Amino acid sequence: MAETEVEGGVVVYELLGPEDGEVVTVTPGGRFGKDYPGVRDFAEALARGGKRVLIWDRPNTGASDVQLYGRSESHMRAATLAGVVERLDLGPVVALGGSGGARDSIVFAIEYPELVRKLVVWSIVGGAFSSMSLASVYVLDEIRAVRRGGIDGILALRGRAGNWSDLVAANPRNRRRLLELGAEEFERVMWRWFEAYVPKANEAIPGVADHEIRGIRVPTLVVRGGEEDIDHPKRTSFEVHALIKGSRLIDPPWPEDAWERAQEARDAGRGSIFDPWMEAVPTFLDFIDEPSTPNEPNGTSR
Template sequence: MADAEVEVNGGVVVYELIGPSDGEVVVITPGGRFGKDYGGVHELADGLAAGGKRVLLWDRPNCGRSDIQLFGRSESHMRAETLGLLLDELGIDRVVAAGGSGGARDMIVFTMLYPEKVRKLATWSIVGGTYSTMSLAGVYILNELRVIRSQGVEGIIKLGGASGFGWAGLCEANPRNADRLRAIGDEEFERVMTRWLDAFIPKPNEAIPGVPDFEFAQIAVPTLIIRGGEKDYDHPKRTSLEVHALIKGSRLVEPPWPEDAWEQAVRATTEGRGSLFDPWAQAVPTLLEFIDE
């Protein structure tokens, strides 16, 4: 189907459904502040749809063409709540929750908050560890705090940055967003960003940013974890092993892409030859086998 919109918690969410109408619904959640149309996402969705799945792609708040939203304990918690309400609006009872990179964190939190809505959980490229976590503080929060304190919301509206992360791009893709930021205002924007920053302060009891280890005990669904690459500094192997240890009964599998696939994708993207998530389509056979078991 073509893109559709639904209002959730006072903000519009853009989504689409791909694949047979009678297929089991699989939600794919990418990482960063990248939308559903970023390279590699549709390729993964098309592969799962060819395997008989009904794939839900969505622009999370602060991604793609959906409305900007600022609420919740962390950005991942906000997105998890948004997905729960989106599924209610669409009349979808249960899904297979699948996500990579920041989307892995979003889907882990979603499964914790809405266990009744998740039949299975699949994650890959999980962020964790000191370098990765502190790097994301810079990607998501620190520039925002500098700009809001020195230039106010008008500065945020013009704030660019790495592809997929700029508020200027969000305002260009969705003209409502500039006015939404003005309505939020300087004080509230700074207050929320300061709260969200806490998720990216490395803590000894958090394998992944903003999620205390004890909360993983809430996950009781079959879970697949694709191991992080040996050379993947943004999604380290160690973190996938820690998450595997924290989710009782989870299955850890070898990556279906090269150990340095992320670094290759970063290099290619920098050179204008591809997208960060291009390798993800290689996971289609692994994911279909897990879903169909």
């Protein structure tokens, strides 16, 4: 485990696999860090395939510093990933991301195209239900808590996406960082980040305009959403595929109900929501190893 500083905050990361392997960045969803069950196993499987894999604690996850800036939380995380890649001289990289990590990786490819060679995204959030659901997970409780109890209210919050008190336990600097930020600025950022989750006709995914996604020019693999996955709708994966010229859409390498069954397994203490990702490793490695052919007509692979 190592750390570097980006935008005034410490970012904790690890590099797995051979030093001469092609660099792949792995970004999970939620406010979950690199040590959340399932993430490391997935990264290690990619590393066994010969890749140099970057796993990292995004701001507001794991042991990294709390950060609150940017147009949205995904834009902040994309800027952070760019900073890590540049400081470690890793780019251009293959960016892999699932769920919230798919959104982070898409923004990364939009904002920092010179750092991205290929893009692989799955379990993409979009549409009214899943976007509004994310607002309740990431910002609405925070707004209520900070208005009622200030930063102490935030530290006492027990959220579904991870607790701010856990971030302090993992990194004691975070209490001071939150206190120095103050309740007024914390609330101001939460209101700005909330705006990203308000459904808009011109945004296939929260907080990212369709015309921005159309600007992605790297070879892109999009995994179709599961038939019954209301958190990562099938429709959204088709929309993202349609927006990225030359992208490839594939059926999920896992069962159609994998997300629902993984949540059940997690809640029963029998696994992680990210366990199904392991089934995609061979497919992802094959795509990474293909010669790059950007800007081809959109095609669907079954």
